[in-house]
Amino acid sequence: MYGIVNKAIESLVIENFGIEKWNIIKETSGVDVDFFMSNEPYDDDITYKLAGAVSTEMNIPLSDVLITFGEYWVLKTGKEKYGSLMEAGGDNLKEFLKNLPAFHNRVMLFYPKLTPPEFKVSHEEERSLYLHYFSKRIGLKEFVRGLIQGLAKLYSTPVTIDLLEDRDAGDDHEIFKVSW
Secondary structure, three states, X not given: OEHHHHHHHHHHHHHHHOHHHHHHHHHHHOOOOOOOOOOOEOOHHHHHHHHHHHHHHHOOOHHXXXXXXXXXXXXXXXXXXHHHHHHOOOOOHHHHHHOHHHHHHHHHHHOOOOOOOEEEEEEEEOOEEEEEEEOOOOOOHHHHHHHHHHHHHHXXXXXXXXXXXXXXXXXXXXXXXXXX
């Protein structure tokens, strides 16, 4: 993942718990990087170690850490770093979710070594849709849930997210039913 992801984890921790807690989390994680460069790719293992250390140090389930980070990514990092790109994604939650493939194509212009997930929409109805999540990375479905929740907050849209299919259960990808 790119450094911007790890920098966002750092910012989330520092904003909510202080620099001292971040230093403890870095030490616990075993990650020996003084400063993350936003535009540089880092091994995914670094991000996983940081999230695991936040979970351990804060005594919070990893799934909750990932959900919180997903929301933070949208509401803080996304708005600050990609404001116009986020705005171009659509006028409401449904439009943004349908436009996720185009969004990632535009993000790849900034991060050419990015291996983004793939999203597809099916079963589209007036107040719901199925969001299919395909990724080479494992263990991030709760991060995706947090991203969806963050987008729902961004668009002031109350949302319900049900996981219908799950790679942990043997499916080939995750499917979320997103209802509003």
